[in-house]
Structures are given as C-alpha cells and as structure tokens.
Amino acid sequence: xxxESRRIARVLLDSPxxxxxxxxxxALPAELGPVEPGVRVKVPLRTAGRVVDGYVVEVDVESDAExxxxxxxxxxxxxxxxxxxxxxxxxxxxDRAAGxxxxxxxxxxxxxxxxxxxxxxxxxPVVAPDAEQSAEAERVLAAYDGLDVVLxxxxxxxxxxxPQLDDGAQGWARLLAAAAARTLAAGRSTxxxxxDHRDLDRLLTxxxxxxxxxxxxxxxxxxxxxxxxxxxxxxxxxxxxxVVGNRSAVYAPVTAGLVxxxxxxxxxxxxxxxxxxxARDAALLRQESEGSALLFAGHxxxxxxxxxxxxGWLRDVRAGRRVLPRVLLxxxxxxxxxxxxxxxxxxxxxxxxxxxxxxxxxxxxxxGFSPSLVCADCRTPARCAHCGGPLGARHRGAxxxxxxxxxxxxxxxxxxxxxxxxxxxSSGSERTAEELGRAFPGVRVIVAxxxxxxxxxxxxxxxxxxxxxxxxxxxxxxxxxxxxxxPRMLQSPDLRIGEACLRWWSNAAALAAPGAPVHLVGVDxxxxxxxxxxxxxxxxxxxxxxxxxxxxxxxxxxxxxxGTSAAVARALAALGELSLPSDAVLGPVPVEGxxxxxxxxxLVRFDYGAGVRVxxxxxxxxxxxxxxxxxxxxxxxxxxxxxxxxxxxPEL
Numbered sequence: 001x002x003x004e005s006r007r008i009a010r011v012l013l014d015s016p017x018x019x020x021x022x023x024x025x026x027a028l029p030a031e032l033g034p035v036e037p038g039v040r041v042k043v044p045l046r047t048a049g050r051v052v053d054g055y056v057v058e059v060d061v062e063s064d065a066e067x068x069x070x071x072x073x074x075x076x077x078x079x080x081x082x083x084x085x086x087x088x089x090x091x092x093x094x095d096r097a098a099g100x101x102x103x104x105x106x107x108x109x110x111x112x113x114x115x116x117x118x119x120x121x122x123x124x125p126v127v128a129p130d131a132e133q134s135a136e137a138e139r140v141l142a143a144y145d146g147l148d149v150v151l152x153x154x155x156x157x158x159x160x161x162x163p164q165l166d167d168g169a170q171g172w173a174r175l176l177a178a179a180a181a182r183t184l185a186a187g188r189s190t191x192x193x194x195x196d197h198r199d200l201d202r203l204l205t206x207x208x209x210x211x212x213x214x215x216x217x218x219x220x221x222x223x224x225x226x227x228x229x230x231x232x233x234x235x236x237x238x239x240x241x242x243v244v245g246n247r248s249a250v251y252a253p254v255t256a257g258l259v260x261x262x263x264x265x266x267x268x269x270x271x272x273x274x275x276x277x278x279a280r281d282a283a284l285l286r287q288e289s290e291g292s293a294l295l296f297a298g299h300x301x302x303x304x305x306x307x308x309x310x311x312g313w314l315r316d317v318r319a320g321r322r323v324l325p326r327v328l329l330x331x332x333x334x335x336x337x338x339x340x341x342x343x344x345x346x347x348x349x350x351x352x353x354x355x356x357x358x359x360x361x362x363x364x365x366x367x368g369f370s371p372s373l374v375c376a377d378c379r380t381p382a383r384c385a386h387c388g389g390p391l392g393a394r395h396r397g398a399x400x401x402x403x404x405x406x407x408x409x410x411x412x413x414x415x416x417x418x419x420x421x422x423x424x425x426s427s428g429s430e431r432t433a434e435e436l437g438r439a440f441p442g443v444r445v446i447v448a449x450x451x452x453x454x455x456x457x458x459x460x461x462x463x464x465x466x467x468x469x470x471x472x473x474x475x476x477x478x479x480x481x482x483x484x485x486x487p488r489m490l491q492s493p494d495l496r497i498g499e500a501c502l503r504w505w506s507n508a509a510a511l512a513a514p515g516a517p518v519h520l521v522g523v524d525x526x527x528x529x530x531x532x533x534x535x536x537x538x539x540x541x542x543x544x545x546x547x548x549x550x551x552x553x554x555x556x557x558x559x560x561x562x563g564t565s566a567a568v569a570r571a572l573a574a575l576g577e578l579s580l581p582s583d584a585v586l587g588p589v590p591v592e593g594x595x596x597x598x599x600x601x602x603l604v605r606f607d608y609g610a611g612v613r614v615x616x617x618x619x620x621x622x623x624x625x626x627x628x629x630x631x632x633x634x635x636x637x638x639x640x641x642x643x644x645x646x647x648x649x650p651e652l
Contacts, residue, residue, distance in 0.1 A: 575614065
C-alpha cells in the first residue's frame with residue numbers, strides 16, 4: 001500500500017432509519033490490525049453525534065487518502081458473522097420488499113454472546129448418514145416420482161405429502177428428513193423451515209432415524225440466547241449440516257444444497273416484523289440466486305405455489321401410490337336437529353364405534369368454554385361496555401369476561417332491548433368436551449388447545465377435542481376424525497378463508513389411521529368437494545381463476561401505503577409516473593385511530609414484472625419522508641409513511 005493510499009471499510013449500519021440503508025465508507029486505522037469482511041464494528045455517525053453498531057461488508061484500499069472520512073472506532077468481534085452470501089440475500093430480500101437490509105439481518109444474526117463465541121472453534125467435523133440411514137432415506141424418497149431428480153439437479157418442486165402415519169412419525173416428517181439425509185450424503189447443507197414448534201419437534205424426531213445427531217442444528221425462538229448463538233456460529237462453518245427452525249431459519253448462512261418450506265399456507269410463516277417478507281418469498285429469492293434445490297411441501301397447496309406450478313416455475317411432485325383419507329361429508333341439511341345436538345347421526349355413530357377401539361379426534365374452531373355470548377332475547381352480540389370487545393364465558397355459570405380487555409361484565413344489559421339475560425352463542429373446546437363427555441359416558445375426554453397443550457395420546461379409547469392446529473399425534477392414528485364448526489370457520493371475512501379451512505381440515509385428516517373415516521360436518525360446496533376428493537391443488541387452481549379478473553393476490557402483487565394524507569399523496573403521485581393501470585390504486589381511505597395528524601391507507605395492485613420499479617419508487621418515497629421529517633424536527637411516534645408489500649390478506 002502506497003503512502004498516498006489507505007484502507008477503508010464499507011459498513012452497513014444496524015439502524016432502522018430508512019435513509020441509512022446503504023453502505024458508508026469509513027477509514028480503518030492501522031492500530032485495528034487486519035479486519036475481515038463480515039465482522040461487527042462500532043462507528044461514529046456524525047449526523048447523530050453518537051456511535052452505532054454496524055457490519056463490515058467490504059474492505060478496500062483507496063488512493064484518495066485526502067477524502068475526509070470518519071474512522072472505525074473499534075472491532076467488536078473478530079468473528080465474521082455476515083458472510084457475503086448472507087448480505088447479498090438480505091439486500092435482495094429488502095429491495096424486493098421496499099425495506100432495509102439491516103431489518104432482515106436482525107432476524108437471523110443473534111445478539112453476541114461473548115462466552116459462546118470464545119468457546120467456539122470453527123472445526124466442526126464432516127458427518128454423513130451411514131449405509132443403513134441412507135437406505136432408509138432412499139426408501140422413503142422412492143415413493144415420490146421424480147423427487148430424486150429435483151434434489152440432485154437443484155430443481156424446484158411443489159410436493160404433495162402422503163397423509164400417513166408410520167412408526168409413530170407422520171409421512172411428511174419422514175419425507176423431509178429423507179430429503180435432508182440425501183442432500184447431506186452429497187456433502188451439502190439443508191434448511192428445513194417449519195411453521196411452529198410442534199412441527200419442528202416432529203421433524204427432529206424423524207431426523208433421528210436417518211442422520212447423525214451432530215449434523216442437526218436447531219434455529220428457533222425457544223432456544224436460550226447462548227444456544228441460539230452457538231447454533232448460528234455452527235451455520236457459518238464449511239462443514240455441511242441440517243438447519244431446522246422457524247421462519248427466520250430460511251436466512252441461515254449455510255451454503256445450502258436444499259431449502260424446504262413445510263406448509264407455506266400457515267400464517268406463522270409470515271414475518272410480522274419489517275420488512276414483512278414471507279418465508280416462501282425469501283426461499284424463492286434464495287434459490288434463484290444460489291441455485292439450491294427448493295421444495296414447498298404440504299398436504300394442501302396455496303394459491304401462491306399453484307401459480308408457480310402453472311407457470312412452470314415449480315415441478316408438481318406427487319407420490320406414485322396414494323392412499324388417501326376416507327372423507328365423508330355431512331351437508332347443512334343433515335344438521336336439522338335439536339339445538340343441543342351438534343353431530344349428525346352418521347358422524348355420531350362412527351365416533352361411538354371408533355371410540356370403543358381407540359382415540360377419536362374432534363376438531364373445533366375455538367378454545368375455551370363459550371368464546372362468544374349473545375342476548376338471550378334478541379340475539380344481539382354481547383359486547384364490553386368499556387372497549388367494545390366480545391364477551392365470552394370461561395365455564396358454565398361464570399361471569400362474562402371481555403375477550404379484549406379482560407374486564408368482567410356482571411351487570412350487563414343488552415343495548416338493543418335492555419334484557420339482562422345472556423345465551424351461549426358458540427361452543428369452544430371445553431364446552432364441546434363437556435357435551436361429548438355426557439354423550440359418550442365412560443370414555444375419557446382430552447382437551448388439546450393453547451391452554452392445554454398435548455403432544456401425543458396413546459392408543460386407548462378417548463375423545464380428543466382439539467382446536468385447529470393443536471391436534472396431538474395418536475399412537476397408530478385416530479380411529480375416526482370429526483371436523484366440527486366448518487360453517488363457522490368459512491364465515492370469516494378473509495380472502496383466503498377457503499384455503500385456510502382446507503389446510504386445517506387436511507392436516508387433521510392426515511392424522512387418521514389407514515381406512516379410518518373422516519367426517520366433515522355441515523359443509524358443502526367447492527371446499528368440501530376438494531377435501532373429499534383430496535384435490536387441494538385443483539381448489540387452489542380454481543381460486544386463482546376466480547381472483548385473476550379482479551387482480552387479487554397472488555395473481556397480482558399488492559402494496560399497502562399508509563401515512564399522513566400528504567405523504568401518501570406524494571407516494572401515489574410518484575407511482576403515477578410508472579404508467580400503472582387506471583384501477584391500480586384503491587383508496588386512500590381513513591385509518592381508524594387517534595393519530596394526529598390523521599392517517600390514511602391505500603392499496604396498490606401491480607403485475608410482478610413491475611415489482612422492481614414499484615418497490616424502488618415506494619422505498620424512495622419512504623426515505624424522502626424520513627429525511628424531510630428529520631429536517632423539520634417532526635419526530636412523531638409513527639413514521640410519516642410506511643410501506644408493506646405482499647400482504648397476505650389485503651382489505652380489498
């Protein structure tokens with residue numbers, strides 16, 4: 001290095017401010033010694049007059065040593081926690097979502113744990129499945145036509161998981177474990193993204209049969225901070241591994257040979273923090289840039305995945321031999337019975353016969369005793385006098401309690417007819433268990449919901465009343481499955497409620513023993529037909545066809561623009577230069593709340609081909625509003641303008 005040159009570091013600041021979402025040049029003083037890209041540093045921020053954290057993205061030498069630059073104050077750690085592949089992924093994800101790269105990195109890079117870092121040595125051994133484990137993995141994969149080609153050639157596929165139980169493990173868990181084992185045997189890493197801890201635990205159990213335990217790296221929010229940091233450091237190493245975790249695991253900095261997203265329709269895979277990128281979209285961006293194999297697996301198929309299958313972007317992979325659940329439908333007309341009875345005779349008789357042999361699953365829509373109450377005289381929904389929330393009963397005879405603020409309503413009177421009498425409007429898991437306990441004397445009743453988590457039940461006779469998504473595994477499978485509250489579930493004002501119900505019911509039906517009956521109560525129409533014929537892909541295809549004329553997602557992308565009326569107007573005016581269709585913008589409409597100044601919201605629909613331009617314009621608008629607000633000293637609690645792309649349920 002010549003006397004006229006100097007070392008510089010290009011640093012990404014760890015800051016939520018949108019105007020700081022770029023690389024800043026800092027001089028590297030000689031006393032810091034060698035500095036590697038990816039390390040954590042502290043640097044001064046002159047405009048704020050303070051020191052902030054950041055990551056060194058690049059180290060370079062410049063010849064213009066006279067250019068005024070601030071110096072890096074200190075290197076926090078010599079461990080390069082931000083490899084180039086992770087930075088490029090975060091940058092691409094943020095740009096597509098009109099967000100900040102530092103927000104993406106905050107999801108994957110844990111806080112530094114000094115003790116864990118000092119004990120860490122980057123010398124993990126290379127492990128691979130033994131011959132017996134590899135043979136078991138190949139046996140599982142052989143049931144799926146063409147899946148081995150997708151894994152070996154780095155392809156992309158939508159995989160319909162076989163709804164079966166085998167040796168106490170679900171078929172989907174054995175499938176994903178086998179795919180990870182095959183990839184590990186080829187010397188490459190795998191990322192397995194699960195919606196929640198129940199799926200994660202079941203997959204970890206399935207992995208024990210096909211891979212060495214030291215090859216598995218957990219990445220989930222239940223871990224203690226030191227354990228999570230140790231797991232993250234392991235993913236920085238060159239030795240291949242299998243990363244199993246929740247939605248943020250999709251960003252794990254391994255050199256991935258395979259990325260799998262299980263049940264991508266689960267809302268838990270949607271990131272609630274900025275920039276709000278769904279794990280499915282992050283996986284697509286990662287595969288496109290890194291060339292790994294990519295699988296979206298599930299018992300059902302989302303419209304997003306079906307759209308990619310229809311365009312030829314994903315290959316449709318199914319089992320060569322499909323043994324499907326035996327689904328029986330009970331139409332709404334069959335429910336003409338006394339008010340206290342909830343089961344048609346066919347479902348009741350099937351449940352009684354099955355309960356004599358083993359466990360029977362009864363799925364309900366809500367937990368608790370009675371999630372909602374109504375006036376006993378005029379049927380007006382009972383609401384809290386303080387906050388307007390719905391009143392519910394925790395058990396029979398209990399004082400009504402607000403579901404929002406938790407206040408009791410012992411002196412409630414109906415605002416419509418002044419009646420003080422209340423009536424139970426719906427049955428939760430606990431009330432259903434009480435009713436079925438009387439109808440099935442001598443049979444034990446198990447409640448499984450958020451307040452009563454149950455992971456597994458044995459093969460003894462039982463009635464298992466579970467809310468959707470909380471169904472435990474049964475030894476040998478359930479001898480019968482009864483799906484209640486279907487009409488109530490379908491009444492939700494949600495664009496995707498049909499998809500969601502089909503996913504809830506399919507996942508419950510997949511827990512049935514071979515040949516066991518699955519009764520869907522009180523539902524007919526397209527969703528019921530799709531479940532009965534086990535044609536979830538066909539239902540997703542019909543949903544796409546229905547949404548296309550209305551430009552509803554996922555046939556089009558949607559951006560939500562919210563802020564002050566002036567800020568939203570400026571953002572929409574900037575979008576006007578992109579020549580979007582005349583009906584692209586919906587709104588603005590007022591946002592309920594006590595904000596000062598009042599806020600408005602608009603939706604912008606646009607084609608995928610215009611995504612880069614729309615995201616760039618909206619991001620520039622966010623930055624401009626942030627800079628103008630700072631100059632004007634308008635430091636409000638909320639930003640003048642916020643943007644969110646690809647929201648799952650836009651309020652069209």
